[in-house]
Amino acid sequence: MIRPADREKRLGLITAYYGAPEALLGEYAAGNARQRMRTFTQSAEDEISRAVEELRRIPCRGELCSPADDSAIIIHGPRGCAMAGGDSGTKLTEKDSIMGSEKKLRAEIHRVYNASRPKRIFVVTTPVVAINNDDVLTVCAELTGSLGIDILPVVTTGFKNKSPENGIDYARRALGLDAAAEIREPEASAREGLLAGRRVYIALPPGRAAAYIRAVSSGSGGNIAGVTLGYADKTEATEEVLRLLAGLGLPVHVANNQDYELTNLLKSAVPDLFVGETDNVLTAARLGIACVNVSVTPPEAFADAAETALGYSGFARRLAEAPGMPARYSLRALLRPGGWYIKPEAKL
Amino acid sequence: MSNKPLKIAIYGKGGIGKSTTTSNISAALAEQGARVIQIGCDPKADSTGTLRHGEYLPTVLDSIYDSSDVRLEDISTRGFGGVLCIEAGGPVPGVGCAGRGISAAVELLQELNVFEEFAPDYILFDVLGDVVCGGFAVPIREGITDCVYVITSSDFMAVYAANNLFRAISKYAPSGGARLGGLIANSLIAPYSKLIVDDFAAKTGSSVAGYVPRHSIVAQSELYGKTVIEANPRSPQAQIYRDLANTIAANTDFAIPSPLGAAALKDWARGWGDQIYKYENNLVTEYEAI
Incomplete structure (x- = not known):
């Protein structure tokens, strides 16, 4: 299979939940974790851009897959899909969607090959190509033979699942690697008493969240004010986070970059420190x-970074109060609970 | 004729005789002096072959792909009786999206003002098989055609396809889509074939515009690359096509059909199966059974 099974099926991954961690633990234990409906969803990263990100990151036969290392990434799709971040794109038009896109793909692979002589070219597919079932594999196989370099298809669709994490698996599969089931995150640095009396909100994927919860609470004496997981699945990392939250009597929020939900939860939790990734x-x-x-x-610099951030907390406050910083949501919208739009089911 | 052309879409199961019937209707109308456009909406691009003796005709989509400046003369040719023949065309088998192609071809024809400049009396869209996706429903959506004729035989799979087409028509008709002109019963062989189609029409609130028996003269004419109207103009089969064309030209009674549900269609088919079994085995007389 060129495309590994989606994490939703393989790992019971969900991206929408707000409520008791015990209930979610119970669902995973029973093997029936249900994806909740989000009746208001904000756009976030998708599997295609995550696949491209992963192609830049993971070692490829001992080398890094980046333009500097003689790899090239072609986004095989319409011009708008170039936002996924490749090195070039096939810029498909309506004509190509009708008559098939093989010709354009062959031409683009030849163009990239002649322009930069990469050692390998990744072809990342997009919704138009997936909907039309265009034959990408044959083109890649034929040109691998004729050009003498690896032309590797990354079969992303952008619509068959809800989690961008799947993009990691598709990228790895393109390189002949196993889909990443669970990555053990390195421990974050801690300092005894550093966060004593401080409320800390953590918004991270499960593996990282578990590592930082340990560093904040048991390592540095801080109090967990709340946790947003980028996703939840049936891995040990998710289970650890859910058990920790259950022990603290806190709900768990599962969301992939849902700004409105996080804003509301942070308004309620009023943390002293926030630990998350760039978007959050x-x-x-x-x-x-x-x-x-x-x-x-880096994880080993966490304690220093937390101390610095708390030491200069006035900077963040002044930033928020700056005249040029517009309010993103109306006050009325912010009166709703953070999990307001997450429903067990919804009639469409 | 009024200035406003009658725009007709013809649908039906694959291989049921849509192109043959449509071309003979076009030829019959042209023979009477009407200005006719026939547009084949099928990637195979073989709808108008018998009107133009199989001469090469570039398709609309091939022309779009090869050039950004497409003119009407690039994508059309005059066939028998002056019928303006156009083929939408599409991708080669197994590639691309034919449904989107139909949509793009119709859009281009509108941009080229074909329907205004040629000033036709009739425009016939001969559309591929079943309405498998939104693209193939384009000719019956948003006022592109006035009415739809669905070709069927008495075979169950043809009736099944017709029932599916009725579902598409009943979906789009209330919001300005084409309404049903009627069924065309084609390739009738068995003595009970006509009755089966009549009964299906009665059950679905539709009507039958004409009955076309199966005849070797149709295949023979096609082998000569012609319609029956052209190759065998004095044959009874040619007259059948002329009568059908006249019925369609005169018909203004368009309806929204009531397709049968899956269970009702199954029961209906089983009922006819029982009757045909009895008839074929002489268990009852013809008049009692059917």
Whole structure:
């Protein structure tokens, strides 16, 4: 199979939940974790851009897959899909969607090959190609033979599942690697008493969340004010986070970059410190909360970064109060609970 | 004729005789002096072949693909009786999206003002098989055609396809889509074939515009690359097509059909199966059974 099974099927992954962690633990134990409906969803990263990100990140036969390392990424789709971040695109038009896109793909692979002589070319597919069932595999196989380099298809659709995490698996499969089931995150640094009396909100994927909850609470004496998981699944990391939250009597929020939900939850939780990745950190910073961005802060530097952020917390407050910082939501909208739009089911 | 052309879509199961019937209707109307456009909406691009003796005709989609400046003369040719023949065309088998192609071809014809400039009396859209996706429903959506004729035989799969087409018509008709002109009963062989189609029409609130028996003269004419109207103009089969064309030209009674549900269609088919079994085995007389 060129495309591994979706994490939703393989790992019971869900991206929408707000409520008791015990209930979700029970669902996973019974093997029937249900995806909730989100009746208001804000756009977030998708599997295609995550696949491209992963192709840049994971080692490829001992080398990094980036343009600097003689790899090229072609986004095989319409011009708008170039936002996914490849090195070039096939810029499909309506004509190509009618008559098939093979010709354009062959031409683009040849163009990229002649222009930069990469050692390998990734062809990342998009919704138009998936809907039309265009034959990408044959083109890649034929040109691998004729050009003498690896032309590797990354079969993403952008619509067959809800979690961008699947993009990681598709990228790995393109390289002949196993789909990533669970990545053990390195421990974040802690300092005894650093966060004593401080309320900390954590918004991260399960593996990272577990590591930072440990660093904040048992390592540095802080109090967990709330947790947003980017997703939940039946891995040990999710189970650990859910058990920790159950022990603290806190609900769990599962959301992939849902700014409105996070804003509401942060308004209620009123944390002293926020720990998250770039997109979520921006949400917290707009509210005047001191932040540690783990996308740019290595785990071993966490304690120092937390101390710095708390030491200069006035900076975040002044940033939020700056005249040029517009309110993103009306006061009325912010009166709703953070999980207001997450429903057990919805009639459409 | 009024200035406003009658725009007709013809649908039906694959292989039921849509192109043959449509071309003979076009030829019959043209023979009477009407200005006719026939547009084949099928990637195979073989709808108008018998009107133009199989001569090569570039398709609309091939022309769009090859050039951004497409003119009417690039994508059309005059066939028998001056019928303006156009083929939408589409991708080669197994590639691309034919449904989107139909949509794009119709859009281009509108942009080229074909319907205004040629000033036709009749425009016939001969559409591929079943309405498998939104693209193939384009000719019956948003006022592109006035009425739909569905070709069927008495075979169950043809009736099944007709019932599916009725579902598409009943979906779009209330919001300005084409209404049903009627069924065309084609390839009738068995003595009970006509009765089966009549009964299906009665059950679905539709009517039958004409009955076309199966005849070797149709295949023979096609082998010569012609319609029956052209190849065998004095044959009874040609007259059948002329009568059908006249019925369609005169018909203004368009309806929204009531397709049968899955269970009702199954029961209806089973009922006819029982009757045909009795008839074929002489268990009852013809008049009692059917």
